[in-house]
Amino acid sequence: MRFWLIFSLWMCALPAWAAHAYALWGAPRYPAGFAHFNYVNPDAPKGGELRLVSNLRTSTFDKYNPFTIKGSAPAYLSALMFDSLLVGSMDETATGYGLLAEDVQVAPDGLSATFRLRPEARFHHGKPVLAQDVKHSYDTLVGPFTSPAYKTTLIDVAGVDVLDERTVRYRFHKPNRELPLTVGGLPVFSRDWGVEGGQPKPFDQVVMDIPIGSGPYKIGPVRFGKDITYVRDPGYWAKDLNVRKGTANFDRITVKIYKDATARLEALKAGEFDLMRFFSAGDWARRVNGKKFNTGELVKGEFAHKLPSGFQSYVLNTRSPLLQDVRVREALGLAIDYEWMNRQLFYGAYQRVNGLFGNTACETRGTPSPEELALMEPFRKDIPAAAFGPMTVPPRTDGDASLRANLRRAQQLLKEAGWEVRDGALRNTKGQAMVLEYMDSNEGGVRTITPWMRSLEKLGITLRFRSVDFALYQQRLQKFDFDITSMAFQGTHNPGQEFADLFGSKAADTEDSGNFAGVKNPAVDALITAMTSAKTEVQLLPACHALERVIAHSHYLVPQWAAATHRMAYNAWRLAKPATVPPYSSGEGWVIDTWWAK
Numbered sequence: 001m002r003f004w005l006i007f008s009l010w011m012c013a014l015p016a017w018a019a020h021a022y023a024l025w026g027a028p029r030y031p032a033g034f035a036h037f038n039y040v041n042p043d044a045p046k047g048g049e050l051r052l053v054s055n056l057r058t059s060t061f062d063k064y065n066p067f068t069i070k071g072s073a074p075a076y077l078s079a080l081m082f083d084s085l086l087v088g089s090m091d092e093t094a095t096g097y098g099l100l101a102e103d104v105q106v107a108p109d110g111l112s113a114t115f116r117l118r119p120e121a122r123f124h125h126g127k128p129v130l131a132q133d134v135k136h137s138y139d140t141l142v143g144p145f146t147s148p149a150y151k152t153t154l155i156d157v158a159g160v161d162v163l164d165e166r167t168v169r170y171r172f173h174k175p176n177r178e179l180p181l182t183v184g185g186l187p188v189f190s191r192d193w194g195v196e197g198g199q200p201k202p203f204d205q206v207v208m209d210i211p212i213g214s215g216p217y218k219i220g221p222v223r224f225g226k227d228i229t230y231v232r233d234p235g236y237w238a239k240d241l242n243v244r245k246g247t248a249n250f251d252r253i254t255v256k257i258y259k260d261a262t263a264r265l266e267a268l269k270a271g272e273f274d275l276m277r278f279f280s281a282g283d284w285a286r287r288v289n290g291k292k293f294n295t296g297e298l299v300k301g302e303f304a305h306k307l308p309s310g311f312q313s314y315v316l317n318t319r320s321p322l323l324q325d326v327r328v329r330e331a332l333g334l335a336i337d338y339e340w341m342n343r344q345l346f347y348g349a350y351q352r353v354n355g356l357f358g359n360t361a362c363e364t365r366g367t368p369s370p371e372e373l374a375l376m377e378p379f380r381k382d383i384p385a386a387a388f389g390p391m392t393v394p395p396r397t398d399g400d401a402s403l404r405a406n407l408r409r410a411q412q413l414l415k416e417a418g419w420e421v422r423d424g425a426l427r428n429t430k431g432q433a434m435v436l437e438y439m440d441s442n443e444g445g446v447r448t449i450t451p452w453m454r455s456l457e458k459l460g461i462t463l464r465f466r467s468v469d470f471a472l473y474q475q476r477l478q479k480f481d482f483d484i485t486s487m488a489f490q491g492t493h494n495p496g497q498e499f500a501d502l503f504g505s506k507a508a509d510t511e512d513s514g515n516f517a518g519v520k521n522p523a524v525d526a527l528i529t530a531m532t533s534a535k536t537e538v539q540l541l542p543a544c545h546a547l548e549r550v551i552a553h554s555h556y557l558v559p560q561w562a563a564a565t566h567r568m569a570y571n572a573w574r575l576a577k578p579a580t581v582p583p584y585s586s587g588e589g590w591v592i593d594t595w596w597a598k
Contacts, residue, residue, distance in 0.1 A: 018103040018116065022086065022180050024094035024494055025537050033242075037089050039582040040246030040594050046232070048597020049252040050575070051273035052076075052588065053264055060225050060257050063207045067146045067187075069478075069512055071207065074228045075255050076592065078187060081124075081230075082213040085115045085134070086184030087243050090582030090590065093493040096184045097243050100129055100214065104184065110175030113183065117166040122237040123190045123214045131168040135160040136191045138170075138183070145204035148513050152501035156532070157183060176532055177540075178496035189213050214238075216248035229254040246578075249596035261444065271297070274571040277587050281349035284567050299572045302565040303590075306583040308491025309351070309358030309564075313557035314438075319518040320483045322434060326384055327417040329555035331410035335455035336558065339398045345448060350561035352394050355548045358562065360493045361537075362544035364391045364552075371542035372549070375530055379523030387553035394559050407458055414459065426460030435462040439482040441473035478512040486560070487516060495544055499528050503551060517556035524550055566590075574598055 021028040036042045054075040066073035086096030086104065098104065101115040121129035138160050141150045156179060158171040170183045190213070194206035201209075210219055216239070220231035230253045238244045256273050258264040265283065268276050269290040278284045284300070292298040316323045316332065323329060338352055357363045367390050368376065376383055386392075397403045419426050419434060426434040438449055446465045453463045463484070468476070476482055489502070498514075500507060505520040507513035527547040534540035551557070566587040577595045 018105040018114075020103060021095055021097045022104045022106070022113075022184065024177055024181060028095045028097070029089065029092040030097065036242055036245035037091065037582075039089075039091050039578060039580045039585075041578045041596070042246040044246050044249045044576075044578075044594070044596040046249055046596075047251050048574075049254060050250040050275070050592065050595070050597070051254045051256065052592075053256050053258060053267075053273055053276055061228070064209065064211055064219065065203075065206050066211075067141060067150075068204050068206070069145070069147055070204070076230070076253070076588075077211070077219075079215075079589070080217040080253065080592070081211050081215040081219070082187035082189060083121075083129075083215050083238065084185050084187055085117075086181065088185070089243075090585045090593075093584060094181070096181050099238065099241070099243055100134075100188055101184070104180060106180055110172070110177075112169050112171045113180040114163070114167065114169040115184070117168070119166065120237055121214060122235075123192075123212050124218050124233060125190065125192065125212055127190065127192070129188060129190075129214050130165055131162040133191055134168045134188055135162055137188045138186060140189075140203055141186060143203060145202065148507070148510050149498070149501045152504065152507055152510075152513065153182060153497045155500065156497060174533065175535070176497070177535065178494060178532065181494070182496065187213070216244070217253065220252065225257060227254055227256045247593045249594070250592075251597075253592060268298070268569060269293075271571070274574050275588070275591055276569050278567040278569065281346040281563075284349070285347040288569055293569075297571060297573045298569055301568050301570060303568065303581050303585070303587075304565050305581075305585060306359070307586075308360045308493060309353055309562040310489055310491035311353055311356050311358070311557060312488040312560040312562060313353065313486070314560065315485050315487045315516045316556055316558065317480060317482055317484065317516065317518055318556065319480055320436075322436060323483065325417045326555055327413040328419070328434075329558075331413040331417075331459070332456070332461075333555060333558040334395050334406040334410040334413075335403075335459060335461075336395075336452050337397045337403045337455060338394065338561070339396060340403075341448065341451055342561070345451075346561065350563055353559040353562050354392065354394055355552050355559075356489075356491075357495065357544055357548055358491065360491065362493075362495060362541060362548065364545040364548040366390060368546065368549065369542060372546045375527060375542060375546045376523070376550070379526060382521055382523040383550050384553040387549045391549060392552040403455065407455065410459055421460040424460070425462070433462065434460065435464070436483045437464045437466050438484045439466050439468060439473065439476060440486065441468060441470045443467045445486065477516065480511075480516065480518065485516070495531055495547075497528075497532050499531065499547070500525075503547075503556075504528060519551075519554075519556055521550070521554070 020032040061072045061074040063071040063073055066078040083100050085101040087099040088096055100117055100121050102118045103116050105114045117129055142154055156173045156176050158173050161169045163169055172179050193212040194201045194209050216233060216236045217230035218233055220229040222228045232248055232251050258267060271292055288300055316329050318324050342348055342350055355364055395406045418428050449465055456463050501514040503519040503524050505525050507515035508518050508520045527543055531543035531547060534543055575595055576598050
C-alpha cells in the first residue's frame, strides 16, 4: 500500500508504511501519482544547447571524480550525472520524492529506512541500478579517500544492508528525523566505475575514469582548459518519471572556462555563452551593459527567492593564538562599517547577515525562551554570558550609531583582553603586536577588505591582505593555515548533522573538515546533538535558537551580507523559461533543470 509517510506518526511509533515520498514534518506537498512538479513546463521541447560559465572559483579541472579530496572536478558534474534514491522539489522544503527508489519506509522506532529501487533504473552503461550499487556508493563515500564532511554528516548511520536485489536498508545508531532525507540524497554510482582489469582501483586513483552514474547527462566533448560539454542521454531511464517531467530539456550543456572575471564578463557581452549569475553588486550595477543588452538579446533578470540567507562571513580561525579571546574577535567585528560599504561598494543591493538561520523558522530573535535556557543552562561556563541575553545584532554606523562609537567600544574590549597601543601598534603584555593576515584567492577581494583594514589601523591592528592562487588557497584551508578568510556558508531550512562538520569539536581536529573557525565547545556539541535528535519541530526550534545564540555571541564569524534575489543575465533570444519561479530554486540549478532552448 502507498500512503503518505507522516513523520509525526513515525515518531509516535505507529506503523510507517512505504510511501512515494518522505517529509520531515507533516505530509508531502505532492500526493502519490502526481503528474509533475508545478514549476516545470511538462511540454517543454527537448533540444538545443545551454552555454554556461563555471560556477566554481577554480579556473579549470583535472579530474572527473567529484568526491575525492585532491584536485578539481568540472562544474555541475555531480548534479547532472548522478541520480539519488530521493530528489527534492524547488517549491517546498524538507521533502524527498522517489527517484531511484520507488518507495521509502521508515521503521516505527526510527532506527532504519528501507528503500525499494525501481526495476527500470539504469546506469549509463546499461546495467540496472541494484542494492549492491547503493551500498557500494555509501561505503565509498564514508571511506578514507573522500571529504571528511561525508563521515561527519553520516556519523549516525550504522550501516547499509542489502535485503534483496532491489531493496536496501540504512540502519541508524539513533532516531534522527533528517537521516532518511540525508541518505536518500546521496549520489549513487556503479560498482563498475574505477574497475580495471577486473579489479577495483583505490578510490583516490579513480581520477579520469568516466563516471558511471544514472543521471540525465553524460560527459561529451572536452577541451581541457577551455570547456566541457555534457550531452543528454536520449535513453535516460527516468525521462518520463513525474519527478523528471519537464526537466533536462537541453541536448547539450557546455560549461566554458575563463581565466578571470573580466574575460568572463566580456565574453558574455560578446555572446559567447547564454547565462551568467552575478555575485558582484558593482558589476551588476555598472558593467552589465552593452550592445546586446540594448537590443534585448541579453536581459538582466533578478529572480526573487525564499532561500535561507545563509551566513556568508569573515571566518576568524581560533587556532591562531591572537584570535582565541572572544573580546578580540568581537572588537574586530566592531571595526566594520557595513552601512558605508553597502552604499559605496554594493549599491544598496544587500542585507546584513546575522546568525546562522536567517530567513528560516530557526532564525533567532529577542531573549532566550525557557526551552532554550533549559538547553543552555547545563553549559553556562562554556557559553558567553551575553548569550543568555538578547540575540546579537550586527553593529551599525547609521542613525544614532557611528563607527567612532563602535571603535571606542572595540578599544575597551581589547584593553580588557590585555591589548593596548604602544609604540604605534596594538600590543599585548609580552609586547607582541596584533598583526593578522586575511587570505583570499581573488585579488579583487582587496576592494571590500580595504575599509576594514583602515578601521583596524585606528585601533593599532595591522590586517594584511594575502592573495594566493586557488590551489594553494584550497590547500591552506584544508590544513586550517590562515588567520581570517571569507566563506559563503549555505543556509538551510532543515539544520542537521552537517553542523557537526561546521562547528563540532571532533571536526576541529580533522583536516579538510568544514570547521574553519576551530570551534571546540562542549555546549556547541550538545546543542547540535539536541538539534539533530529533535523528534518534532517544537523540539527542533529551541535547539536551533540556542545554537545560533552561542555561535553568534562567541564571535567566531563576522557576518557579511546576502541578496534576496538571483541576479542572472541571460540570452532571451536563445533561452525560454517556465512561467513560475520556484521559491527555493538555486539560481543556475533552476535554469539547467527546467529552462529550454527556443
